[in-house]
Amino acid sequence: MTLHRQRCVRHPDREAAARCPACGRFFCRECVTEHEGRLLCAACLRPPDAPADAQRRASVLKRLQAAARAVALAASLLLLWGFYTLFGILLNAVPHRFHDSTAFETLWADGAE
Numbered sequence: 001m002t003l004h005r006q007r008c009v010r011h012p013d014r015e016a017a018a019r020c021p022a023c024g025r026f027f028c029r030e031c032v033t034e035h036e037g038r039l040l041c042a043a044c045l046r047p048p049d050a051p052a053d054a055q056r057r058a059s060v061l062k063r064l065q066a067a068a069r070a071v072a073l074a075a076s077l078l079l080l081w082g083f084y085t086l087f088g089i090l091l092n093a094v095p096h097r098f099h100d101s102t103a104f105e106t107l108w109a110d111g112a113e
């Protein structure tokens with residue numbers, strides 16, 4: 001299999017000038033691009049880079065969203081804790097007479113006087 005017997009995959013009328021090491025197909029000069037010292041075809045040059053980049057961006061976004069969710073959860077827990085504490089303080093502030101309903105009796109008693 002000699003190189004000049006091969007034709008460009010994308011241009012059947014042109015002789016192949018290089019073989020893409022990634023996919024093993026033959027391409028003319030116009031269809032290959034040098035990338036990190038290797039001649040790669042356009043199809044092999046783009047996909048591995050683009051999805052990786054998109055994936056990296058997506059994973060960063062996902063991590064950010066997870067962090068935001070964690071912060072929101074912590075904030076809501078803190079808020080809930082604060083409310084419970086406040087509620088506890090309020091309940092503690094209520095006089096014991098209120099719970100055994102003697103508070104009303106004294107109120108009525110006071111009103112009757």
Ligand SMILES: [Zn+2]
Pocket residue numbers: 020021022023024025040041042043044045
């Ligand atoms: Zn290729």
Ligand SMILES: [Zn+2]
Pocket residue numbers: 008009010011014027028029030031
């Ligand atoms: Zn070509």
